[in-house]
Structure formats: structure tokens, C-alpha cells
Amino acid sequence: MTARRLPVRRIQGPQRGPNLRGRLRLMAVLLGLCGVALVAKAAEMQLLRSEFYQAKGDARFVREIAIPTSRGMITDRNGEPLAISTPVESIWASPRELLKHPARLADLAMALEQPLEELKARVEARAERDFVYLRRRMTPDQAEPVMALKIPGVYSTREYQRFYPLGDVAAHVLGYTNIDDQGQEGLELAFNDWLTGKPGAKRVIKDRLGRVVENIELVRAAEQGRTLELSLDRRLQHLVHRELQHALLENAATSGSAVVLDVATGEILAMVNLPSYNPNLLESVPAARRNRAVTDVFEPGSVIKAFTVAAALETGRVMPDTVIETSPGYMPLANHVVRDIRNFGTLTVTGLLTKSSNIAATKLALDMPNEHLHDVLHRFGFGELSGSGFPGEQAGVLTAPQGWGVVEKATISYGYGLSTTVLQLAQAYAALGNGGVWMPATFVHGGAGEGRAAIDPQLAQTMLGMLETVTGPQGSAQRAGVPGYRVAGKTGTSRRSIAGGYEKRYISVFAGLVPASKPRYAMALMINDPDPKQYYGGLVAAPVFGRVMADALRLLDVPPDNVEQLLAAAPAVPAAAADALTLEAESVAEALDAAAGPEMQAADGATR
Template sequence: MSREQTRGGVTPRRPPPMDPMGKVRYVVMLLLVLIAMGLLAGRIVDLHVIDRNFLQVQGNARILRTDPIPAHRGMITDRHGDPLAVSTPVVTVWANPQDLPEDDVQLVLLAQALGQDLGQLKSRIEKYSDHEFMYLRRRMTPEAAQEILDLRVPGVHAREEYKRYYPAGEVVAQLLGVTNVDDQGQEGLELAYQSWLAGQPGKRRVIKDRRGRLVRDLEVVQEAQPGGDLVLSIDQRLQYIAYRELKVAVDENDADGGTVVMMDARTGEVLAMANQPSYNPNNRAGLDPAGLRNQAMVDVFEPGSVIKPLAMSALLETGRFPPGTVVDTSPGWMRIDSYTIRDVSNNGQLTLAGILRKSSNIGMAKLTLQLDEPLVPQRYRELGFGQAPGTGFPGEAVGEVPSPQVWSSSQWAALSYGYGLSVSALQLASAYTAIANHGERMPTSLLRLNQPPQGQQVIRPDVADRVLAMMDEVVEPGTGARRAEVPGYTVAGKTGTVRKIGDAGYAQNAYRGLFVGITPVSDPRIITVVMIDHPRGDAYYGGAIAAPVFSRIAGSALRILDVPPDQPAGDEGH
């Protein structure tokens, strides 16, 4: 029996002593674990305490979005509150090209819903493949847009917008103007009052997923501020009448176009402003750019004989031509400088009223050439010619009254019968407010006024009243303006026929026919300017083509405005 053995058993062995290197490895591993746990704990503290705000911002940046809230564009109405321009809600469908499916089946359904060719749609997707946004179709009705969204094509989204609609269509198109696809004013009053009509878009905070889909609407950060409404001086009832009658006249006379301006004689407010040609602002496909022009405000022309009453007011104020003045206009023509001035016929001896009634160029020239000072052009400037009307309308015409330094005798004479200067139809109507208001010219307004404006006295009251009486004699049986008569009402007016300027001076067979009328004479309410541009029919004189338009428009307007007749029953004078 060995010594290690004991009675009843075996003595256990002692464990071998630990290797010194093993102790080192153990300590190292323990330290590494403790360090790792410390770092992890530190990082947890760092993330949850120290960098909490930074991480929250980063996280929110990936899911929180601020979407714009479109502002409702202000409405444009006529003076009675009837809508002329309104904004209706529409939906624009857009897509993230990077999220669109490659499956042709879904793309075919999407193209059909959009009303597009599949090849065209694929081409656009490829073009914008590096972008995260592309329009699929803009300004759709909510119902049509929902049909597209119901397809649930990945990457397809929608946003709310507004589209401008013009209930009156082409009737008042050039005055109102239009907005572009982003609902921003581009022409006319839409452009002039863009900042007032547009309003201020709002903002809302939302949560979206990584594909840009809305998860939750959180809050409105800033409410959208709707645009302001614009109330025009236009009376839509009168506007329809003016447009209808002008269109008929242009068609009947095979004319290039025309314009009508009706103004409130007492306030200077524009009650109607119609132009031909026109266009439909709700459907601009195949639009003729000529129809965009508001001819009444942006185009100028030589006024011809319709200017004679205004020139006569300057002549009368000199005191050199008493009521009994007679001018010999025989033999119907006269030479000034190297030019020949003619009347339509040999009128012989004419009174001052007769000069207007017969529209004698010779009579006006002889009176004007007796003056030593340029009183006639000075009067034109006092009446607003050669100056902007001040309505704020984009591109409103200034016109021109030539400088006195360049006048010859023939030019001085020509100014008195309407040649050598340029005016717009709106300027003509504004100038005649001075004749209708005892010499007080009213400022022009395209907006409804809440109270009468302060006018400017530019003609002596007695002279203005005398000229109005002369114009009253112009519109009577046997005169060239007889077709301007309005049953039941007295009319003061003046015709004009002007040669148009061509490439080589005045054209031989191109004219403008004009008429300016004030009615009723006893208490003037409306001033109406009618211009027919280049009629190609048998008639071209203002009394033949423009005066009848005035008669129909003014007659209807007076009845609509409930103006009592001032023509005695059975009186054949007017």
C-alpha cells in the first residue's frame, strides 16, 4: 500500500498552480468587458441626456414636414357684387419618380387615368428619374384626382390648389386679364392688383413616411390669409349690352375690331368697357394674341372730328368769338402751307354751332389760326391727353400732344380737327366729363367709388354748357349723327371719321369710325365712346357705323339705370 492511500479511501490531488499568463488574460478580458459596459453606459447617457435635442431634431427632420396651405385668391366683382373672377378648388397630382413602380400594369392604369399615352408617361418618368418631384397633371377637379389616387400607385400624391374661373368669359376678358397656372396675375387687373388679390399662404406641420405619404396632420403653424376682394366700377348688365352690340357692329361692317367705353358722367367711373376681338379666358387653346389687348386703354389713335367740341371750348374761352360769329367755309377747301384741307361738302357760311353740326375742318382751322397762343393743345393737356389716366392698369396709354416748338400753321390747324395728336378711347370719355359737368373733369376710376370724387375745373362753366348745347344740335334729323338718337332722351354727340396711318402715310381706304355721346342732355348720366376699326363694308363714316351702336347701347343703359326720359312726347328733335 502506497503512502498516498489511506484507510478506507484515496487522498484527493491538489489543484495545479495557475499559470501567471492566464491570470493576465483573465484580468485583461475582465477589464475589456468593464470598459465596454462603461462605454455603452456612457453612450446611453450621451444619447438620452446630452445629445437628446440633436437626435430629436434629426429624427423629426426625417418624418416632420411643413406643407404650404394655399391662400384663396380674392374675388373680382362688378359694382353690384356679381362675380367676374372667382377661384375654385382643384387638385394637382404629382409623383416621386424614384418611388414609381416599374410594373407596366400599374403604369398603364396610371396613364389611362391621367389621359396620357403610356410611352409619353414613361419618357417623362425617365427624364425626371434623378428628381424626387414631377407633375403628373395639374389643376384637376377633386373627383377626377380622386380616381387617380384610388389606384394607390406607389409614389403618386396630390396637393390642393386653386384655379381661376371667369363667369362672364370673353365679355370682360381684356379688362380683368388672366392668371397663370400658379394662380398669379399675368394680364389686366389680375396683374395690377396681384398683391391685393393673392393673399398670404399658410403653413401646417405634418408627419410623412419616407415615401412622402401623409401619416398624420399635426398642427397649423400659420393660417392662410385669403386675398382681398376687388369691386369694380363695371356694371355687368351694361357690359353685356356693350359687348353684344359692338360684336354685332364689327361683324356687320367686316371690321378689324372696335371698342366701347361707357363712363358715369358724374363720377368718372367706367360702367362698361368692351373690345373686339376678344377671347375666352376659361379656354385659351388656340388663343389669338390680338384678343388679349385692352384696346380701350392701351391703344391710341388720331381722334378726328370727335375732338372738335373740346377744341371749340378753348376757342370760346378767348372771348374773341361771340355767339353770332359766322365763318365762311367756301369753297369747301383751303390751302395751308403745302397742304389742302377739305370739308365733305361746300357748307358756305357757318355759325360756331354750324361748324360742329357740319363737322367743318375749314371752319375749325380758320378759327384756330386767328389765335396767337397755343390754347387748343393747352386745353387738350388740361383734359388729360398726353398723360396717363392713372387707373393703374398695366400698359395704359399716355397718348401724345405735340410740343409747340415744332408746329407749323398746318399742324396747328390740324390739331383743331383731330389730327396730329393721339388719344385712347378711355381718355376721350374722361375728357368729355368736363363738358357734361359744367367744365369739371372727373378722375377716371375702374373701381367702384363710395362717394363722388373731387373733380378739376378745366373749362369755364358757361363755356362747357354752351358746347353741350352745340353738341345737342349735332344729333338731330338731317345731320350725319341722326342715327345716334335715343327714343325718349336727348343726346349731345359728335361723329368722327379718321384715316388710318399706313406704311407710307395715310391709307386711302382704311378708316376708323367714331362717335362720342352724352345723354340725357338735361342731366347728363352717361358718356359713351364707340370706335369701329377699319370697316370693309359699304359704310365707314362714324355717323353710319358708330352712331347706331351708341343709340342701342345708350338706350338700353338708360332704361336699366332707371333714368327718366327727358324728351317731350311727340318731339321729333331727338
């Protein structure tokens, strides 16, 4: 039997414990290295790259926001406000934030006075954006209840809205601004750069909800727009508007324009168009916002005869008392017939203006070269811009003299075949009152430019004396008279041009100067489409001049230059004298024989 071998158990020596000291040393080394690394990183962040990390932090909470600024004020020549900017609040939202609180949309819609569905659709359509206007240009009182709701993601920003104290009285001159306060029409557009301020900027800290919690620094101070002082006189603007409106109603006319100028400087003291619009509401159609006194041209009729006479006198071939035969009241001309409204018989050159004779004007024109008549008209500003710089201004039409035939020359002599604006017409008459010096027009007080000689000063003085007869007892513009003042002026009546010729509707015109002894103010006005029963310039337009200037001269404290008349207290022109006031023959139908055949249409503008 084999004996079983028992396992041998080895006896081991005493066991060693764990090396705690070594481990502690290792841990200390590791912690030391970590500490060194942290110190090194902190040193890098705080010392070496502090600006970089500061910028990274600021990018998350620091924002640069704009400081709104107001548009410059527009005033009249006396400092009275014509356009001012008032502070308003615009409510905007961050759709991302606002849509996290859909239950608040109903309260917001009610506060904004908007339909809930419309507001919700607008916000949801921009759900991925951070900005959307909810309502702009609210008054501070309107915006306060909205912000009091403290709806997350809804904010307010300060803006400015333009306000025009005169409303429709000066609308066509001033124009208006858009919702971003940028000029869109009129002088608001022409002087937009001058009026527009420069927004400032500041750095702020915002919280996660976008609210400003701290102002850090001012980056750039806001600069307000500069004040624009116009040449307009607010009082005269009101006065002209009132009288022009009265004339349109009295004569059932469709529209009208009037301009008053300072004779010596060319400054525009008043400019009115009717119908007008309210720039504070802008509910009118764009066509109603057109400044027709500078943008619309028309054939002026007999007011041009003053410059035909000036051109004739300048040649030296005639004098104011030179006799012109107009009998028998009509004049054959190249298969046409020029007519006066009646047989005036023998007239002087002065009588041409007094009676407004087409035949006499035609004879003077035919006795001078085409180039000379054209040159004189051009010197008085016809066919060129006025110099006002108004947006959309038209230069009118004055064709080259080389293309004038005898019929074209005849019609130009009494105001057809050329076109002008009301402003140009006022400028031309102002030149007669300014010693023959034509001044560029300006809307800026103190902004007078350099004038140019249109005619000799002595000739200009002679013309004033001749034009005074037009407003005298034998003239066609008695109703333009101003008690106590001498008035020089000229009436005009023309038929409205249409495609292919002229219609039997009229334009009534008057242009004049006061006081005639030393003119200070020139005024031209046009009334479009008055009642066909009474359409002559002496009956429709001249009375407006008389009423405006009677009040304006007193308002501006201009001393009378016709004291004798004032003391005599001459009665007003009676209604029975209406026949004497219609001594005009400006319309083509009254000037040329309608039975003259096809060429008549050519002279009439239809097949020229």
C-alpha cells in the same frame, strides 16, 4: 556495460482551481462601467441634447408642407362674380419610387389619359429626382380614379384654377392667370399683389412612402387673397358687348372698342373690345388679348372739334353765335386746300359742330396761339395717361406746339396730327359733362381720384348745349338719339394711317353724354375698318351709342329729361335721311386737295 538512467519524475503539489471570484468581480466592474456609460449617454441624449436628437429624428419623418390658398375673387360693382378660383387637383410623382414599380406605369398612363411612352419617357428623364408633375389642374372627379390605383410614388396636391363666368365679354379688362395662378394680363396683373393669397404651412409626419400619417402642428395659417370690387357693371358690359358685336357684323368691320364712364367719378362702367377671346381656354394668339381701348391709339377725326371750339370760346374772341364764313366750301392754306364735304356757307360756331365744318374749325384754330390750343387739349387729357393704371396703356400723341405750322395746326383742329385711345376720348367728353372737371379713370369701385379743372363750368355747360345740336334734326348724329332723353355728342370719321401716309380705309367714331341736362354717363366708341360703302361715324358708330344708352338708362333707372319728345313719340330717322347724316368731312382726302402737289403729302402725314 553502461547502465541506462531512468528519468526522474517530479512529484508536484496539489493544483489550484480557476479564480472564479476574481473573474466575476472583473465582469461585474466591466458591466457596471458599461451601465454607467449607457446611463450617461441616455442622460445626455434625453436631458442635455434632447432637442438635437429630436431634430435629427424629425428630419427623417417630419415635413413642413404648404397649405394652398385661393386667389381673391373679382366682382363687379354690384358684387356679381367676374373671376373666381375653383379647387383642382394636380397629380405628381417621385420618379425614384415610381420607377421601382414599372408594371404600374400602364395603369397610370391610362388613368391620366396620356400615352404610355410619353409618360415613361418623362419619368425616366427625371429618374434621380423626387418630384415631377404628371398632370395639373384636374377636377377632383378626374383625380379620384388616379389616386384610387394606389400606385407607389404617385401623389395628389390641391391647387386652384381661375374661372371667368363672363367668358369673352370682359376678357380684355380682367386678363388671365398662368398655371401657377399668377396674373399675366389685365387687372389680374395690375392687382396681382392684392389678389394673391399667402400660403400657410403645417408640420406632418410622413411614412417612408411619403404619405402623411399624422398632422403635428399648424405653423402658419393660410391667408386668402383679397376681393377686388371693380367699377364695372356686369349688365352694362353685356349690353355694350352685344351692341358692338351687332355693329361689327352689320358694317363688316374688322374690330371695335367702346368705353362707358361715370361722369362724376371717372369710374369705368363698361369696356369692350371685339374680336375677343375666352380666358378660360386661352387658345387665341397673344395679339388678340390686347385691350385695344387703352393700348391702341388712332387719329380721332371730328370728335376733336368740340375741344377746338372750347379753346376758341375760352379766348373770348368768339361766342356760340359768332358767324364764320365757309363759302365756297374750300379754303387755300399754305399751298394746300382745306375742304368741307359741301358748301355750308355762313355758319355760327355752334353750326361748326352741327355740320362738322373743317373750314370753320381751321379758322378758329388759326385765330388762337398754338400754345393755347395745345394747353386746352392737354387739360382734357390728350397726350397723357388716363390714370387707370392698366398695364400697357398708351398716352397717345400730342406734339409740342412749338413745332406746329399752319397746316399741322389746321389738321389738329379737326382731329388729325394727334392720336388718342378710346378711354382718353371718353374721359375728355366726361369732363365736358362734369362741369369742366377732368377725372382720372379708375377700374375700382369707389376708387375715384381727385379731378382737375379743364375749363370753366359755365363754358362746359355752353358746350353741352352746342353738342346737343349734333344729335338734333340738322346734325350728323341723329341716330345717336335716345327717346325721352337729351343727348350731346359728336361724330368723327378718319382715314387709317399707315407707313408713309393714309389708306382708303376708315375709322368711325362717336363720343357722347346722357342725359345732356345733367350728364351721368359718357360713352366713346371706335369701329375700325367698316364697309367702305358706309363708313361715316354718324351712320356706323352713332347708332351703337343710341342703342346702348336707350337700354342702359332704363336699366339704371335714370329719369327722362326730354319728356316732351317722349310724349310726342317722334318716329325713328328714316333711311331716306342718310344724306343728312353724312354732314362730315373728317378724312384728309375730303379736307385737303389731293392735287396740291408734294406738300399735300406732308399735310397728309407722308413726308411731314
